[in-house]
Amino acid sequence: MRFPPELLSAIKEGRTDLLCVLLKTGDGITRQLDESEDRQWREALNLCIRLGNEDAMDALLQGVKFDFRQIHEALLVAVDTNQPIVVKRLLDRLDQEKGNKMDVRSFSQAIFDRSVDNSQFAPGVTPLTLACQKDLYDIVTMLTQKGHVIPWPHKVSCACLECSNGRQYDLLKFSLSRINTYRGIASRAYLSITSEDAMLSAFSLSRELRKLSRKEPEFKPQYLSLEEICQEFAVELLGMCRNQSEVTTILNSCGNESQDFLNEQAFEKGIPTLSRLRLAVNYNQKQFVAHPICQQVLSSIWCGNLEGWRGSRTAWKLFVSVAIFFTMPLLCLIYWIAPKSKLGKMVRIPVIKFLLHSASYLWFLITLLGESITMEITFCITPSTWCVNWAQIDLFLVGFFWYECKEVWIEGLRSYFLDWWNFLDIMVLSMYLASFIQMLNFFFCLVVFCLCEIVPQCVTTGIKKTLS
Numbered sequence: 001m002r003f004p005p006e007l008l009s010a011i012k013e014g015r016t017d018l019l020c021v022l023l024k025t026g027d028g029i030t031r032q033l034d035e036s037e038d039r040q041w042r043e044a045l046n047l048c049i050r051l052g053n054e055d056a057m058d059a060l061l062q063g064v065k066f067d068f069r070q071i072h073e074a075l076l077v078a079v080d081t082n083q084p085i086v087v088k089r090l091l092d093r094l095d096q097e098k099g100n101k102m103d104v105r106s107f108s109q110a111i112f113d114r115s116v117d118n119s120q121f122a123p124g125v126t127p128l129t130l131a132c133q134k135d136l137y138d139i140v141t142m143l144t145q146k147g148h149v150i151p152w153p154h155k156v157s158c159a160c161l162e163c164s165n166g167r168q169y170d171l172l173k174f175s176l177s178r179i180n181t182y183r184g185i186a187s188r189a190y191l192s193i194t195s196e197d198a199m200l201s202a203f204s205l206s207r208e209l210r211k212l213s214r215k216e217p218e219f220k221p222q223y224l225s226l227e228e229i230c231q232e233f234a235v236e237l238l239g240m241c242r243n244q245s246e247v248t249t250i251l252n253s254c255g256n257e258s259q260d261f262l263n264e265q266a267f268e269k270g271i272p273t274l275s276r277l278r279l280a281v282n283y284n285q286k287q288f289v290a291h292p293i294c295q296q297v298l299s300s301i302w303c304g305n306l307e308g309w310r311g312s313r314t315a316w317k318l319f320v321s322v323a324i325f326f327t328m329p330l331l332c333l334i335y336w337i338a339p340k341s342k343l344g345k346m347v348r349i350p351v352i353k354f355l356l357h358s359a360s361y362l363w364f365l366i367t368l369l370g371e372s373i374t375m376e377i378t379f380c381i382t383p384s385t386w387c388v389n390w391a392q393i394d395l396f397l398v399g400f401f402w403y404e405c406k407e408v409w410i411e412g413l414r415s416y417f418l419d420w421w422n423f424l425d426i427m428v429l430s431m432y433l434a435s436f437i438q439m440l441n442f443f444f445c446l447v448v449f450c451l452c453e454i455v456p457q458c459v460t461t462g463i464k465k466t467l468s
Contacts, residue, residue, distance in 0.1 A: 251297060
């Protein structure tokens with residue numbers, strides 16, 4: 001069947017009757033497309049779809065046997081022009097030809113087809129991928145209900161047969177196909193429709209894209225732009241909260257993957273776990289953490305029942321800090337004796353705890369400074385004085401060590417070591433402990449030396465008395 005030149009003009013003019021006449025052959029049998037004129041027939045079908053001429057499209061589909069490649073490109077055109085009805089008709093046409101056993105994964109194999117090299121669409125773009133990139137929710141829902149999925153790309157270092165063939169066939173098309181696949185996966189439509197927890201999926205995908213930007217530096221801008229889209233999508237989901245109850249539910253919910261990083265242990269009684277927020281910190285979701293809703297929740301937890309703390313003046317805050325510094329031993333003693341008292345509950349407020357920890361560390365530094373100055377001025381120090389001074393320092397060291405153990409217990413060992421500041425705390429604490437061990441060793445050496453000096457003198461004195 002030759003391609004009639006009048007066919008394109010009939011499509012443009014919308015003359016369906018002339019189109020049907022041109023499609024009829026001499027014996028009235030529909031013919032297979034001629035490979036030499038394949039591009040012209042594809043353009044005719046695509047033109048019908050772009051012009052929205054559904055009657056002409058139906059006439060072409062009935063009068064000509066289009067193969068899988070032409071239907072594939074026609075689907076892309078229908079998705080590109082956002083025509084859900086046309087997409088449905090083309091999918092039904094595929095169902096009629098292939099039945100329910102249609103392999104929707106074969107759409108991704110178009111990368112190996114040289115006949116589509118002159119297509120206007122990028123390599124590896126499938127109808128579902130294109131619909132996801134354009135955030136066409138109706139078409140995405142329609143395709144997913146038909147069983148279409150976006151297969152997750154293999155690792156960059158994957159050496160399977162499919163990846164090896166793709167690299168050998170055309171390395172550029174293979175790389176572009178991977179990026180286009182990630183564009184579909186990172187779209188709002190695909191994450192919303194296919195994920196049970198879209199926010200958690202956005203977190204995971206954002207981290208994956210950030211890793212890919214380091215593994216494939218030549219495509220770093222593309223991956224980082226997709227990573228930015230995932231972060232913005234998570235922020236948009238958080239911004240849809242209408243009241244404090246919804247915010248609390250989202251920030252305290254714990255997804256399946258978060259169990260690898262966080263446990264459900266609460267910080268303190270009455271303080272929410274904020275599992276989702278802590279997960280966002282571990283996934284480096286800066287926009288999510290910096291969102292006003294998250295910051296408002298953190299501020300309310302930080303100030304606790306001290307509603308006037310945020311709006312108070314700097315002079316008043318400084319006065320309270322100085323007062324807590326001087327009364328720190330008394331406050332700690334009261335909390336130790338009566339933790340459920342009114343004053344004990346106030347001490348458990350995060351901002352007060354922060355001031356107490358800061359005051360404790362300042363007292364520790366002052367104690368160390370005083371001990372160093374005393375040792376510089378006084379050349380001879382008695383063991384009793386040494387024991388009293390270092391007993392105070394030991395209390396601080398035990399407290400610091402216990403605080404780090406609690407932090408490991410609450411956050412988990414993996415999350416604890418993901419924070420680089422904790423390595424600094426470990427180094428400082430190790431230096432303190434090493435200094436204490438050296439000082440303890442010096443004290444024991446001094447005691448042994450004194451005993452070695454005293455015992456011979458006592459023995460000599462006894463011998464002299466015996467001889468006399």
